[in-house]
Amino acid sequence: RIGDTMNILAVDTAGKSAAVAILRDDTLLYETQCNNGMTHSETLLPMIDTALHACGLTMEDIDLLGVTNGPGSFTGLRIGLSVIKGLALPRQIPCAGVSTMAALAYGLAGEGTVIGAQDARRGQVYWGAFDLATHTRLTEDTAAPVASLEKFVQDCKKPLFFVGDGATLCYNSYKQVCGVAACPPALQVLRGAGVALAAKAMWEAGACVPPAALLPDYHRLSQAERERAEREKQQAEGTV
Template sequence: MKVLAIDTSTVIAAVAVMDDEKLLGEYSINNKKTHSQKLMGMINEIMKNLDLKPADIDVFAASIGPGSFTGLRIGVTTAKAMAYAANKPVVGVPTLDALAYNIVTSKFVICPILDARNNQVFTALYEVKDGKLERTTEYMGIPVSELVQIIRQNDKKVIFTGDAVDLHKEYFMSELGENCEFAPLGSRLQRGASVAELAIMMAKEGKLTSSFELVPFYLRKSQAEREMEKKLCGKGEN
């Protein structure tokens, strides 16, 4: 089973092609160019270098969020379009699941954190049980202070990964001390390979969908939507 996986949930653009348990190729770019400028070029390049055509791909996969609203739309739309053109199924992989999968370990609770601005993060907690990664909380968009309280209640050592590590590392160290660790730099950002491997697992479990049904998982409304609701509520009060 060949899978082409895309992750554009943050500033990282990641693409990977995996054939069951073999990683055939993986590209990642972390710079200021927009995903609309670089994503298709990356896909074309990796497919060309692997001598593959869209028809050779069995399943198309995309990281569905949470994350950047614009980035998610670009990645999901690209996967949907390619799947539709090739008449193949798609798999939507939660971004936090893929991030946690970067550092599967039985030693710590795994806590991926994505920057949600205003001292908030998108997050969830995971543990490895019987050799499998299991999410032990809901997907959350919460202040980092609230996350610390949840971790304290869990009373287990935690390893953090994700793009919000640099923003909140010192805070976590001051609040959690020796009960926190941080993933190496190469494991903190989105990887197409993690999305691809989870997609293969999900596909084998029958968790496939059509190109028409795949949608982003935003977790919460955009800032623009929240601001509009505030304005409307203010008008209603007046």
């Protein structure tokens, strides 16, 4: 940490939208969201540049970098991690690899339980549950069919919210369950402020790492790896 304040630059590219935020101690200086269908490789660097200029900062003023490191889109995660590593390496700025689910939870405030859910395709979601008031983790992050959340949803004793680009899939399945509370689609997006706040909590817990140690946490094999494993299994069984 440099000086009397801490400036955190945080980014997210784990899903369909991209987000950037700058947090100074407990003050959110800047936040932006982009969900226009353009690729993260097109939008992320200009968003970061605009954020720094808007706050009158340069990378020399940044004390901590936060980035969602998974689970989520493999390509999206690689873009975000590569950009943050590139920004961090010259000055060896500490980095926080933030769980996508934790970032979703930290972007929402109130009372109850929040499930961060990102669309993992094939009827599955990446999901993790947190206490909304304290952001205490209630489950580990995992990839699973939407139907497998049923026991947790049914057993939840507090109002339950879904956020993330997989939230609609969950609401479609569980909106009639007693205790499931509505969250408007516009507020289900992963916020840059959520990444920044989760990164700040990781810093305070001593969980940040040097740039070289910043790694993705995919939680499952890529499609190409799954297809290769299936081909190898079929070959071993003599079915191809």
